Structure formats: C-alpha cells, structure tokens
Amino acid sequence: MANRCLLHVNKLDAFKYFLEAKGLAYRPGKGEWxxxxxxTEDHGWQxxxxxxxxxxxYSIQDNLVPLVREFLRGGA
Numbered sequence: 001m002a003n004r005c006l007l008h009v010n011k012l013d014a015f016k017y018f019l020e021a022k023g024l025a026y027r028p029g030k031g032e033w034x035x036x037x038x039x040t041e042d043h044g045w046q047x048x049x050x051x052x053x054x055x056x057x058y059s060i061q062d063n064l065v066p067l068v069r070e071f072l073r074g075g076a
Contacts (some may be wrong), residue, residue, distance in 0.1 A: 002049065002059040002060060002061055002062065003059065003060050003062065003065050003068075004051070004054055004057060004059045005054065005057045006057070006058075006060060006065065006068050006069070006072070007048065007057060007058045007060055007068050007072075008056060008057055008058075009050075009055070009056055009057065009058060011071075012035065012036065012048075012058070014071075015036075015068070015071055016036070018071045019038060024038060024039060024040070024067075025038070025039040026038045026039065029047060029048065029049075033049045033050060033051075034047050034048070034049055034050075035048050035049065035050050035058060036048040038064060038067070040063060040064070040067075042063070043063040046060075046061045046063050046064045047060075047061055048060050048061075048064070
C-alpha cells in the first residue's frame with residue numbers, strides 16, 4: 001500500500017537534505033513514476049512515486065511513512 005497525500009512535491013529537495021542529515025542513502029527513481037528511492041535498514045529500497053491524478057503530492061510506500069512524518073515534524 002501507499003500513502004498518497006503526505007509529501008508535497010515542493011518538499012522533495014528539503015526531504016533529500018533531511019535524509020542526508022540522517023545518513024540515509026537515496027538515489028533517483030527508475031522509470032516514469034518513481035521520483036526517489038530510499039535505502040531503509042529494515043526494508044531495503046523504498047520508493048517515492050508521482051501520480052498523474054494527484055500531481056501536487058507524492059505517493060510513498062507505507063514503510064516510509066514514519067520517516068516522512070519525522071521530516072514533516074521538523075526532526076533530523
């Protein structure tokens with residue numbers, strides 16, 4: 001499953017800085033829909049996706065929800 005309205009598209013660069021500050025590896029996504037892949041300790045590579053029907057928010061895999069919520073709370 002994926003969370004569809006948690007990470008706004010204009011926050012992606014700030015999210016990348018947050019990942020760097022936490023020492024988490026990330027890389028560009030593959031294909032047309034992936035925007036970012038993040039390496040998690042427990043779940044391997046997890047993806048952030050763009051959707052045509054909700055262009056202002058990214059879809060994120062459920063395993064990334066706690067990490068994105070931490071970012072949105074201002075944690076680092």
